[in-house]
Amino acid sequence: MEIGCIPISIMKDKQVSGIWKITIDGYRAFYPASLPPKIEWTPELVSKLSQADQLLVRLSGEARRMPNPHILIRPFIKREAVYSSRIEGTQATLGELLASEVGAEVERSPDDLREVANYVSALEHGMRRLSEIPLSLRLIREMHEILMSGVRGELATPGEFRTSQNWIGPAGCTLKEAKYVPPPPDALGECLRDWEAYLHNSEEPTLITCALMHYQFEAIHPFLDGNGRIGRLLISLLLCEKGSLTAPMLYLSAFFNATRPDYYAALNGISEHGEWMEWLNYFLNGVIRQTEDVLDRAERMNAIIEQWKLETAKMSGASGQVVELLAGNPYITARKAQSLLGIAYNTANRAILKLVEASILLPVNEAKRDRVFVAKQLLCILEEPVRFSGFGSREEQREAAMQELADIAPGGIS
Numbered sequence: 001m002e003i004g005c006i007p008i009s010i011m012k013d014k015q016v017s018g019i020w021k022i023t024i025d026g027y028r029a030f031y032p033a034s035l036p037p038k039i040e041w042t043p044e045l046v047s048k049l050s051q052a053d054q055l056l057v058r059l060s061g062e063a064r065r066m067p068n069p070h071i072l073i074r075p076f077i078k079r080e081a082v083y084s085s086r087i088e089g090t091q092a093t094l095g096e097l098l099a100s101e102v103g104a105e106v107e108r109s110p111d112d113l114r115e116v117a118n119y120v121s122a123l124e125h126g127m128r129r130l131s132e133i134p135l136s137l138r139l140i141r142e143m144h145e146i147l148m149s150g151v152r153g154e155l156a157t158p159g160e161f162r163t164s165q166n167w168i169g170p171a172g173c174t175l176k177e178a179k180y181v182p183p184p185p186d187a188l189g190e191c192l193r194d195w196e197a198y199l200h201n202s203e204e205p206t207l208i209t210c211a212l213m214h215y216q217f218e219a220i221h222p223f224l225d226g227n228g229r230i231g232r233l234l235i236s237l238l239l240c241e242k243g244s245l246t247a248p249m250l251y252l253s254a255f256f257n258a259t260r261p262d263y264y265a266a267l268n269g270i271s272e273h274g275e276w277m278e279w280l281n282y283f284l285n286g287v288i289r290q291t292e293d294v295l296d297r298a299e300r301m302n303a304i305i306e307q308w309k310l311e312t313a314k315m316s317g318a319s320g321q322v323v324e325l326l327a328g329n330p331y332i333t334a335r336k337a338q339s340l341l342g343i344a345y346n347t348a349n350r351a352i353l354k355l356v357e358a359s360i361l362l363p364v365n366e367a368k369r370d371r372v373f374v375a376k377q378l379l380c381i382l383e384e385p386v387r388f389s390g391f392g393s394r395e396e397q398r399e400a401a402m403q404e405l406a407d408i409a410p411g412g413i414s
Helices: 043-065 069-087 094-101 110-129 137-148 185-201 206-220 227-241 253-258 260-273 276-312 319-326 334-341 345-357 376-383 394-408
Strands: 002-006 018-023 028-032
Touching: 028 185, 028 206, 043 206, 043 276, 069 094, 069 110, 069 227, 069 253, 069 276, 069 376, 094 110, 094 376, 110 137, 110 227, 137 227, 185 206, 206 227, 206 260, 206 276, 253 260, 253 276, 260 276, 276 319, 276 376, 319 334, 319 345, 334 345
Parallel strands: none
Antiparallel strands: 002 018, 018 028
16 A cells, blocks of 8 residues: 655656555555657667667577577576576586586585576476467466476465565665565556566567566566566567577576676666666667677587587497587486487497597596586587676687686586
8 A cells, every 4th residue: 555656757868667656664666657668769779679680680590500409509598597597696507507417416506506407497388388378477477386496485486476565675674675666466466467468469679578578577576586587588488489589599697697787777777767768778788799699609519519520420339419419418428328319328338438539528527437528618618708898809708718617617526
């Protein structure tokens, strides 16, 4: 229940994004206005949108060029899961996640790995369900249930929209001290219905719809926990549903994580001052940079895999089949290859040893049984930190990243 309203400060070229209302309990909560706002199509915005759209076309083309795109997409999905979960405080690395999937023991907390794995499962579930139902409140609840099951926040009603007030602020702060308070539960239903209606009826270009949709979802904050991760998942799903991408290869969590202060400032700028244009330009800048980043990684991985296929064509046995598995996960064991390829254990082991002789695979541990091997060239590409302009040339960035990986790739795995 509110007892008064605080109008949002409006400056020239700013748009009202909602209303702050003072509740009877003395705290202010934000009620977002319905989408879309009026967009000013400045030359800068039009130019960025055009550049981003062109890069998405290139990315879709790169996915179609892959011999088996669904395999190479997997590590990019897992990479997104690591970065999105890292924003929420997990410490798991991509290498640890990939290694654990082939049965390697890692030192990282199982809880962190479970949270990241849940993110992957939620995204994969969403992609499967898009062939049956549209992106909707129903699908979001299904993904949230998968995301939050068996992890921190499991008590925060997985798959259910909140029925109590939540807020954002420093640990231990009260509602009155919070940096941001989303709409109270009694306003949640109307806010979500408006959000879903916009999702289904938007007439804006898809990337603009993604940007507006993501902000609004975070402003509504419909779950007690997991809102950030679900909100970031929705960007990839919407791009695929609208046909802007043929496969989920573009993710913005790495960009949001690397520019975290700017990300939160841009979201807050809308709620406090109606700064939609600043958010749209920031969002499109992220799409451009991340698409360029993914294209670079995918092209390099494709080139390496094609070269390895040429090398293994001269080998007898299943070495070529194992190489194809490495596109999905650079870590491999003989038992994992046996299971995935449906071949005898000894056949899988011989194929792996041939790849070791060819310097394609390196042993990670010295165990006598269930030894773990890694295609370090592929892992290095996936694990390279996201670096933006001002941080040295791409060659310098790669060299620094390779040095980092030389120290951390085998570490923590036994």
